[in-house]
Amino acid sequence: MIRFSLSGLKPSTLFRVRGGVHPETRKFLSAGSAIEAMALPALIRVPLQQHIGAPAEPLVKQGDLVLKGQLIGRARGPVSANLHAPTSGKVIAVGHFPAPHPSGLPVPTITLRPDGEDRWGPRLPRLRPEDAAPEEIAARVAEAGIVGMGGATFPAAVKLNLRGKYPLHTLILNAAECEPYLTCDDRLLREHAEEVADGAGIMARALGVARIIVVVESNKPEAASAMRRHNLGMGYPIEVKVVPTQYPMGSEKHMVKAVTGQETPARALTAELGIVVHNAATAHAVHLAVRYGEPLISRVVTVSGRGIARPANVRALIGTPVADLIAHCGGLSGEPEKLLLGGPMMGQPIANLRVPIVKGTNGVLALSPSETHRSAAMPCIRCGSCVQACPCGLTPFELNARIQADDLEGAAEVGLLDCVSCGCCSFICPSNIALVQGFNFAKGRLAEKQARKHQQEETKRLAAARSAREEALAEAKRAAMAKRKAEMAAKKAREAAEAAAQPDGEVVK
Template sequence: MSFLSLSNLLKPSTWGTVRGGVHPEYRKALTSEAETLRMPIPQLLRVPLQQHSGAMAEPLVQRDDYVLKGQLIGKARGTMSANIHAPTSGRVIALGAFTAPHPSGLPVPTITIRPDGEDKWGPHLPRLRPEMADPDEIAAHIELAGIVGLGGAAFPAAVKLNQRKRHAVDTLLLNGAECEPYLTCDDRLMRENAEEIVDGAGIMGRAIGVKQIIVGIESNKPDAITALRRFKFALGIPFSVKVVPAQYPMGSAKHLVLAVTGKEVPARARTAEMGVLVYNVGTAHAVHLAVRYGEPLISRVITVSGRGVARPSNVKVLIGTPISDIIDFCGGFVGEIDRVILGGPMMGHPVASLRVPVVKGTCGVLAMTVSETRKSDQMPCIRCGSCVGACANGLTPFDLNAKIQAGDLEGAAKVGLMDCMSCGSCAYACPSGIPLLQAFDYARGKLAERQGRKHQQEETKRLAAARKAREEAIAEAKKQMMLKRKAEMAAKKKAEEAAAASEMPPPATGSAIQGEATP
């Protein structure tokens, strides 16, 4: 690509737009003006040990243990893991498998706590003075607090922060787009806690060593834009707000980077490689609480919405609160409920049971009536190209689906299957009602399974070869040892014979020979 064509791609007049995407009916008015409510402590808290990207945390408590609020109850296992803390004080009544808030609905190790109602804090985390702390101290503190990305991916925040050691990062980008329909928890957080968010961003910015901090907000959140534009600096780092179009999936990190900075992140590359680290605004708020007040991540704000909820609200809930309790707090169900979704309607997933808990990555609980969900019979693909126009990654979803239906998963991978980010825009735009997203998720799962088996076979072969090499090395070592011992024994025998020979008297001569007559 020539310099001229590159400069045309990045000229300011094109910033703020991304390819593809859709404009669904946002339905944010249900909760956008609802101030955040604090939910009372529920009767039971179910805290999964796997509520983040990476390895499951290791339990530090047993049944009948009494725990205090903020106490470490699950220790991060390895670099890609996160600490788990008790959301309130109470007694551990169970430690075992429980249904996970995950599309699979499979059980995961879970700590069940019966709160005592006293909400008694244990020792807080040590506080830091970020103005004086070095980057490694700040990163370690964020790791200690168990903070993960609160936009939904739940990637350990400290792990992302440490990308500064591998890449020259000059920009911290806060994601305040919140492009999913219904969801307004980030909007309310920005409107109600703007100063704390900016402070948390400044803390992370100092840890990374960036030259600027930008928050990207969709144009349909004017009050949040106004609240954050009051600030020009975050702990001495230049701070600004960039307004981006209300377009789904603007909340995707790579697309937000393109819209705000004009930098296009290559497929399967990370934004850090382009000099930008992206964090959700909720993550910045959690960092503020951890560093300034020593509070680990034990609660979060979620949106409870949909026409199936009596009182749609934004609610601050403790991690581990069952969905059934949250629905009851918001007045219960009304109308004919078609499904309950964790997250947004585009990328969220139906829940297997209302007993599943809220985890760190949960941003919403939607009770959707029959009138809100799409009901249409699936028709054959007419190759209209609507899915191609909607794909924000420039893929050809109808071609991907055709290869998947034909069983050619490798062929689908060659034309971009692994670059799909599961935003669901293609399925939303499809006039034939083809479940493209489910097909792509299925295909990626099958490919991962095949690759897992292939890796297992290769690992088995490697281990067998290594074992054979060890056995041959041991046999060779034994052989050399035996040869050495034989050589040593032969040398010893030869030396003994030589010594014995040197000690024998000289042979007699002439008449001295016994028994010989003399003349």
């Protein structure tokens, strides 16, 4: 256990976590920028899949007029999320558009042309969370289409409904924001701490827990102070824990270990320890949805990097093209080496500036060559740095060797599926080996392979079931025929016996 002190703030009692790295944070580029509003974009593109789970089902068609906040995509199944019109306007297409993803492949998308009036439709009815049942709160969060806004995009209501399944006691609000450059959660806490605290209290009521801990990294003293000033959410006391600035402190399981000392087993949920983790921006969205009936139609995004003329934090409508966010921040200040959605450690590279921001987009980064400084990969020198940096206790160089040998099952045996894709190993590797990129690719291939295997097994099972059914049918036919034959033979025998029993010359009428 360590006592961590931050000048001017009460020290937090913490537990050591494994691994981690200390990349340059470069938060100074945007941390001083208060959240700015943006002008309405000329076009808004809302992908139907912005969350973990099934894509939403479109409820509008080309030519429809919609109002701000109107439901335009309905969640399909228990793990999915509703989508709402970010502003009023006309639906000009329900088709495919390149995804905000490295593949850039077209995905089902609703395209909306704003009418400039930004006119609200009927909002969801307001709830008084102090009187609402936990199920009502979770249902409202689902109606509002809220997902994990730290980037995980898991539907928030599913997590709020875990209370019946696990004996929960603590809500951790993740405001660590450990990715370099990103400052959107920092600004949200500094400027809207009271609303974040209220959202946390509402979530605590839905979860049935009495303890709320807000976790902030040591490089955000103003955010920590703001939360300490607003340390009650719906009457629930809020503890603020300041953790060291160390990547990936914001990873759920590592954060739980740091603040509670409890270790979450590989591939288990923190809920099994009685703890649920939500992002600070998610709490803010819950506050708006419950108190004001506002669905999730906008979010705060950090636009930063040396490739951006004026780094800033902006509140942008979901579906705003990346190009519009960059233009709002003065445009590009040269040819960027890398364009990313999210942070530099786990963010997704994009090639097309027309792609939209989605509910999980916390950053748009344009990095100059001096910020990426990757050189050509060299052979592994077995220095072990990646092993020391891995927060999951894996041996990345061994994983990489197995993947290079096309031994995916072997890679799975040494923990490929326990890798959280944090990128610490790639960051630290002196040979510049793109380890995490290889692991992500291998995970995708393994998932495909397993899906194919599952499909083959399913086909085999169905074929076996069909031949069993056919065999049973044939057996039933054979049995019916044998029965008929036996009945006919018995009948014949009966008739013969009756004939034999008649006196000679008597005629039976």
